[in-house]
Structure formats: C-alpha cells, structure tokens
Amino acid sequence: MNDRLELLAAYPFERLARLKEGIAPPASLPHIAMSIGEPKHAPPEFVVDTLRAALGRLDSYPATAGLPETRAACAAWLGRRFGLGQRVNAESMVLPVNGTREALFSFVQAVVSQRTNPAPVVAMPNPFYQIYEGAALLAGAQPLFLDTTVDNRYQPDLDSVPADTWKRCEVLFLCSPGNPTGSVLSLDYLRYALTLAEKYDFVIASDECYAELYRDDRAPPPSLLQAALANGHDRFQRCVVFHSLSKRSSVPGLRSGFVAGDPAIIKPYLLYRTYHGCAMAIPTQLASIAAWNDDAHAAANRALYREKYARVLPVLQPVLDVVEPDGAFYLWPDVGRDDETFTRDLFAAQNLTILPGSYLARDTRTGNPGRQRVRISLVASVEECVSAAQRIRTFLEKS
Numbered sequence: 001m002n003d004r005l006e007l008l009a010a011y012p013f014e015r016l017a018r019l020k021e022g023i024a025p026p027a028s029l030p031h032i033a034m035s036i037g038e039p040k041h042a043p044p045e046f047v048v049d050t051l052r053a054a055l056g057r058l059d060s061y062p063a064t065a066g067l068p069e070t071r072a073a074c075a076a077w078l079g080r081r082f083g084l085g086q087r088v089n090a091e092s093m094v095l096p097v098n099g100t101r102e103a104l105f106s107f108v109q110a111v112v113s114q115r116t117n118p119a120p121v122v123a124m125p126n127p128f129y130q131i132y133e134g135a136a137l138l139a140g141a142q143p144l145f146l147d148t149t150v151d152n153r154y155q156p157d158l159d160s161v162p163a164d165t166w167k168r169c170e171v172l173f174l175c176s177p178g179n180p181t182g183s184v185l186s187l188d189y190l191r192y193a194l195t196l197a198e199k200y201d202f203v204i205a206s207d208e209c210y211a212e213l214y215r216d217d218r219a220p221p222p223s224l225l226q227a228a229l230a231n232g233h234d235r236f237q238r239c240v241v242f243h244s245l246s247k248r249s250s251v252p253g254l255r256s257g258f259v260a261g262d263p264a265i266i267k268p269y270l271l272y273r274t275y276h277g278c279a280m281a282i283p284t285q286l287a288s289i290a291a292w293n294d295d296a297h298a299a300a301n302r303a304l305y306r307e308k309y310a311r312v313l314p315v316l317q318p319v320l321d322v323v324e325p326d327g328a329f330y331l332w333p334d335v336g337r338d339d340e341t342f343t344r345d346l347f348a349a350q351n352l353t354i355l356p357g358s359y360l361a362r363d364t365r366t367g368n369p370g371r372q373r374v375r376i377s378l379v380a381s382v383e384e385c386v387s388a389a390q391r392i393r394t395f396l397e398k399s
C-alpha cells in the first residue's frame with residue numbers, strides 16, 4: 001500500500017461516531033443532526049425533473065471536459081454572480097467536476113511537483129475542510145496550517161509565513177465563505193494573497209462552494225477571479241476557483257460542481273482527470289445546466305438560511321456567544337469548555353448531534369484553534385433548527 005495513507009487522520013465523522021458510542025440519548029426526543037454540512041432543503045423540482053428526463057442519455061461515455069453547454073452555463077453563472085461579464089472562456093477555463101470534494105483532492109495531486117520542489121508545502125486555513133490536508137499529504141506535500149481565530153477575524157494571517165516557507169509553497173487553499181467560521185475574505189485580502197502567489201510562484205485554490213449563501217445582499221462574497229482581474233491577471237494566472245451545486249441548490253447527492261481559472265492550469269488538470277476517469281454523467285450535466293442557469297431558487301435557498309439565523313439566534317444568544325456569520329450555514333461558538341465533552345453531553349441529554357471544533361483543526365504552536373468550539377450546521381428545516389436551539393438552551397441552562 002501507499003505508505004502515505006498512514007498519514008491520513010480519521011475523518012471527523014468517524015471520530016464523532018466513536019465519541020457517541022455507548023450513549024443512549026432520551027428516546028422521547030427525535031434525533032436532530034446538526035453535525036454534517038449536508039443541506040436538507042428540498043432540491044429544486046426543475047432540477048430533479050431535468051435529471052429524470054435525461055436518463056435516456058446513459059448510452060454513451062461522457063467527455064471529461066464536459067459538454068460545451070455545461071461549461072458555458074458555469075461560465076455564464078460566474079459572469080453574472082461576480083460581474084465578470086464574458087471574461088471566463090468556457091472552452092479553456094472551466095471543467096465540470098463530480099462535486100468539489102473530488103476536485104479539491106485531485107487538483108493537488110495534479111499540481112504538486114516534487115521534481116522542481118523537493119519539500120513542497122500546501123498552505124491552508126486551520127480549521128479547514130478535511131480534504132485539503134489529505135490531498136496535501138497524499139501528494140507528498142507538507143500541510144502548513146494557518147490558524148483562523150477570533151483575533152484575526154477568522155482570516156489566515158498570510159504575513160505570519162516566513163519567505164522561505166512561501167518559496168516552498170505550491171498551493172495555498174483559501175475558503176470563503178469559510179467552513180466552519182463563515183468568515184468572508186475581502187477583495188483586498190484576495191488581491192494581497194495573489195501578490196504573494198506571484199512573488200513566490202504558487203497557485204491559489206479558492207474554495208468558494210458557499211459563495212451563494214451570505215448574509216448581506218449588498219455585499220455578496222467576492223471571488224478570487226475578481227481579485228485576479230483587479231490585479232491585472234487577465235487570464236486568471238495562478239488562480240483556480242471551486243464551485244458547487246451542493247449548497248447553492250441543495251443537491252449534495254447530485255455530485256456536481258466545477259473548477260474555473262487559469263487555462264495554463266486547467267489544461268494539464270484536464271489531462272490528469274482524463275486518466276483519473278472522472279467524467280460527469282450526461283444526465284447530471286443536463287440537470288446542472290438547469291441549476292446554474294437559474295438564480296431564483298438560489299435566492300430562495302439563501303432566504304431560508306437567513307430565516308434560520310433570525311429564528312435561532314434570539315433563542316441561543318442569552319446562553320451562548322453566537323453571531324450570524326457573513327456566509328455559509330454554520331454557527332461556530334466558543335462553548336467555554338472541552339468541546340468533545342460538550343458534544344457528548346449534549347447528545348446524551350438532548351439527542352442532538354453537533355461536531356467538536358477540535359476535530360476540524362490541527363494543533364499548531366498555539367494549540368488547536370477549534371478547541372472549546374463546536375460547529376452547529378443549520379441544515380435541517382427551520383422548525384427543526386429552532387427546536388434544536390431550544391434544546392441547546394435547555395441543556396446550557398441546566399449545566
């Protein structure tokens with residue numbers, strides 16, 4: 001076996017299952033899952049209908065590059081959402097992917113080079129989406145964890161990295177809106193990150209899968225692609241963004257997203273993907289086109305998350321330090337005590353599952369930035385989220 005596999009940590013949900021083992025929560029309370037970031041809103045009917053109507057298209061192998069219409073729909077959405085107009089060339093700058101998870105992983109395998117860089121580094125926020133770390137380790141790179149804490153407003157401190165480390169960096173992962181913090185990186189931040197990428201010659205992989213879930217209509221989260229244009233990178237040099245329908249359209253089971261950016265990176269990445277064998281099924285592509293072409297359902301989805309924050313926060317705020325984040329669908333409170341114990345005791349008392357923050361982060365010099373925090377996903381229905389908030393409040397008032 002590949003000896004790098006031994007470097008992979010147990011996935012957070014495996015650890016969570018072990019943490020809950022042997023506990024019998026009150027059977028009188030129905031279980032509420034707030035641990036996993038899996039949207040539970042009903043998928044748009046027109047997307048499901050399109051998928052169903054396209055099932056006859058299973059008779060041929062799809063191309064790895066996707067249908068031209070699929071790439072065009074993704075490019076058009078980028079143009080509308082981020083004011084990029086026609087700047088994204090669907091032919092050379094976009095690739096469909098089977099959910100961003102596989103793309104975030106395979107991208108690093110394709111980009112990291114040990115031939116030119118014997119000790120490659122992949123930098124990422126800490127806490128982070130677990131795939132970034134696993135991708136770095138399996139590519140033979142050293143993960144560099146950049147703590148995101150309340151002190152840096154949950155934004156990786158790029159100036160904390162010594163020049164010698166930046167010189168070894170091959171990929172910098174950014175995530176905006178961030179999982180689990182919900183923090184949004186500003187255009188200025190992204191522009192600054194790009195000046196470093198240029199200076200030290202690395203690629204920025206910007207995970208923007210929560211880009212459609214945000215608090216303020218006057219300030220939708222910017223994309224790295226906008227920063228690239230603002231910095232004069234007219235062909236998005238060194239930039240690749242990752243977008244997904246899982247959160248935007250509540251179709252995590254469709255496995256549909258895309259990557260877009262620098263054609264000099266997209267082209268060899270397409271070659272990699274051709275060998276890897278991860279073309280998107282044509283019915284999935286047709287359903288995805290329908291979803292990317294429609295913005296109304298995404299706005300309705302966003303409104304539903306806002307309603308949850310509006311209903312949940314007044315219940316929790318008297319007992320917990322929670323605020324509405326700029327984006328995504330999580331709460332990331334400091335619970336003032338051990339996060340594993342908190343999670344286990346809450347489950348035991350209220351039949352409600354959340355995720356210990358330390359499972360989403362790694363120890364650095366200053367400790368684990370997820371310690372004493374928990375991630376609460378507001379993915380269930382509005383009613384269930386409100387009822388969960390009431391249970392958390394009862395639990396805290398009693399403990």
Ligand SMILES: Cc1ncc(COP(=O)(O)O)c(C=O)c1O
Pocket residue numbers: 037098099100101102129175178179207209243244245246252255256257
């Ligand atoms: C930050 C982040 N990136 C990527 C993903 C993967 O999403 P998908 O593979 O469904 O596109 C997730 C899913 O939870 C996520 O939280």
